[in-house]
Amino acid sequence: MSDSHVYTPYHPRWLRRRVSTYWWLQKWSYFRFILREGSCLFVGWFVLYMLLLVNAVGKGPDSYARILEWSAEPWVLGLNVVSFLFVAFHAVTFFEAVPQALVVHIGRTRVPGRLVMAAHYMAWALASVLIAWLIVGA
Amino acid sequence: MADHITLQVARYRPEQQSDITFDEYEVPCPKEWVVLDGLNHIKDRLDGTLSYRWSCRMGICGSCGMNVNGEPKLTCATFLADYAPGPIRVEPLPNFPVIRDLIVDIGDFMQKLVRVKPWIMRQTEKPVSEGEYRQTPEELDEYKQFSMCINCMLCYAACPIYGLDPKFLGPAAIALAQRYNLDSRDEGASDRMAVLSEHEGIWGCTFVGECTKVCPKHVDPAGAIQRYKLTAALESMKAIFMPRGA
Ligand code: SF4
Ligand code: FES
Numbered sequence: 001m002s003d004s005h006v007y008t009p010y011h012p013r014w015l016r017r018r019v020s021t022y023w024w025l026q027k028w029s030y031f032r033f034i035l036r037e038g039s040c041l042f043v044g045w046f047v048l049y050m051l052l053l054v055n056a057v058g059k060g061p062d063s064y065a066r067i068l069e070w071s072a073e074p075w076v077l078g079l080n081v082v083s084f085l086f087v088a089f090h091a092v093t094f095f096e097a098v099p100q101a102l103v104v105h106i107g108r109t110r111v112p113g114r115l116v117m118a119a120h121y122m123a124w125a126l127a128s129v130l131i132a133w134l135i136v137g138a
Numbered sequence: 139m140a141d142h143i144t145l146q147v148a149r150y151r152p153e154q155q156s157d158i159t160f161d162e163y164e165v166p167c168p169k170e171w172v173v174l175d176g177l178n179h180i181k182d183r184l185d186g187t188l189s190y191r192w193s194c195r196m197g198i199c200g201s202c203g204m205n206v207n208g209e210p211k212l213t214c215a216t217f218l219a220d221y222a223p224g225p226i227r228v229e230p231l232p233n234f235p236v237i238r239d240l241i242v243d244i245g246d247f248m249q250k251l252v253r254v255k256p257w258i259m260r261q262t263e264k265p266v267s268e269g270e271y272r273q274t275p276e277e278l279d280e281y282k283q284f285s286m287c288i289n290c291m292l293c294y295a296a297c298p299i300y301g302l303d304p305k306f307l308g309p310a311a312i313a314l315a316q317r318y319n320l321d322s323r324d325e326g327a328s329d330r331m332a333v334l335s336e337h338e339g340i341w342g343c344t345f346v347g348e349c350t351k352v353c354p355k356h357v358d359p360a361g362a363i364q365r366y367k368l369t370a371a372l373e374s375m376k377a378i379f380m381p382r383g384a
């Protein structure tokens with residue numbers, strides 16, 4: 001119990017159980033949560049890699065060629081594949097959570113959660129198309 | 139289907155033992171019997187010393203919450219037959235101190251509940267002669283879901299954050315704060331803000347989401363918390379960019 005230490009006559013001997021160190025292995029949802037928390041490192045790496053890539057592109061064809069070569073090394077490739085999967089996992093679980101956090105009203109009616117989620121996926125797709133167009137088309 | 143099922147029931151007799159042990163009982167298992175019926179059968183016919191709480195036996199009072207095979211459940215709404223052929227393990231709700239057998243102490247929640255001021259607050263009350271505070275069905279819908287909470291504590295039992303850090307305000311208390319914040323008749327949102335947005339308030343939640351899954355009343359406490367996070371973030375942005383209060 002928290003801060004109140006009220007004296008109770010014949011106070012029962014309460015049993016306080018400890019949370020097991022391995023609580024996160026007890027349920028799939030707990031494990032999924034820990035996976036999300038732990039995989040932040042990979043997401044961080046993904047961002048860093050993007051910055052390195054943009055930086056290399058900015059510096060000219062030579063450095064771009066060099067980073068491509070480096071990226072083809074098995075361990076970098078492996079790391080990037082794993083990171084990509086985790087980034088996708090984060091994106092999907094994030095979009096899943098959006099309707100719970102974001103309640104949108106149009107006039108007096110509440111927009112259904114699925115639509116809010118769909119709008120986010122649309123925005124994601126649009127942004128991807130835009131970037132693809134910038135890189136490939138322009 | 140077998141006509142009996144075994145219940146492995148957690149026992150804690152503070153004057154005799156220092157940890158939980160399990161006693162096994164065979165109870166009848168007709169298809170309409172819930173876990174609570176099994177416990178009542180034990181208490182009435184097999185072992186009168188078993189202690190547990192219940193009242194309404196219809197999912198209203200919120201007092202019969204226990205862990206059934208590791209999942210927090212209302213035992214009056216959990217059918218024995220769903221677990222056939224058994225055995226079924228019945229334990230007190232985790233994350234709360236056990237007083238005896240299946241009875242836990244929820245005093246911690248009761249104190250937290252008062253801190254979020256779960257009642258309608260007005261800046262100024264209008265005189266009775268001016269009539270009631272009226273509300274449209276749409277306005278009711280805004281908070282109705284959060285008002286369905288029966289304080290059964292299943293969400294606290296499912297929340298690993300509350301288990302690890304008992305200072306965390308927890309799912310139901312925050313959902314109930316939101317129940318009043320979103321009520322068109324209430325003007326107390328700013329009074330609740332300090333408690334809700336402290337570190338042990340909404341920010342303690344890391345969105346495991348189990349509270350929403352186990353809630354028997356579809357309150358969606360995880361949603362209430364995430365929604366309030368957004369509100370609190372917007373408020374603090376406002377405070378930075380519009381310090382004079384727009
Ligand atoms: S939010 Fe749901 S699980 Fe939590 S106390 Fe209320 S009714 Fe029970
Ligand atoms: S006995 Fe009242 S909710 Fe189960």
